[in-house]
Amino acid sequence: QKEVEQDPGPLSVPEGAIVSLNCTYSNSAFQYFMWYRQYSRKGPELLMYTYSSGNKEDGRFTAQVDKSSKYISLFIRDSQPSDSATYLCARNSGYALNFGKGTSLLVTP
């Protein structure tokens, strides 16, 4: 079983919608989670990180970790066409990060 699982999508939503992106993880040993955004043909860009359970908010983005169900989520409020990208979740694993394969998001005007 892969350490971090993520639905690849694609996910298509209208502009202004609330987007929910989700990942599950299998190993509870490490508890540091990250979300990256990757535009086509570009390197991933760190969006948010969180050490613990609960919510962390940054502008239109909210990261949520549920350790009991091993579930991590990223919510995007008032989605914009510029949010169209692939979103990668990651979890630390000692020296490395375990990445999901990414969810492709398209926000249509």
Next chain:
Amino acid sequence: SQTIHQWPATLVQPVGSPLSLECTVEGTSNPNLYWYRQAAGRGLQLLFYSVGIGQISSEVPQNLSASRPQDRQFILSSKKLLLSDSGFYLCAWSGTIGNEQFFGPGTRLTVL
């Protein structure tokens, strides 16, 4: 602020030719450095990481190698490219190993 550079941005090489990709980081000292390959539908595959000059750890046995001749320079090499080496190569750095990583712009390699 810290910046990370990679070059070249795009590369087309014939099978059997050598490879050298370079990554440099500015604005930080003693970074942890990483090479990843991203193939379509396969996610990010960690190839090598380095915690210091001359210290390289390999994650995947293959015909690629890495070197770190200077503190903020990381090089990915191959003596003979295979078709399967095609992909998007990303360099990343972190301040603390296991913590968040910051990625460069990537090199798109096509082996023909």
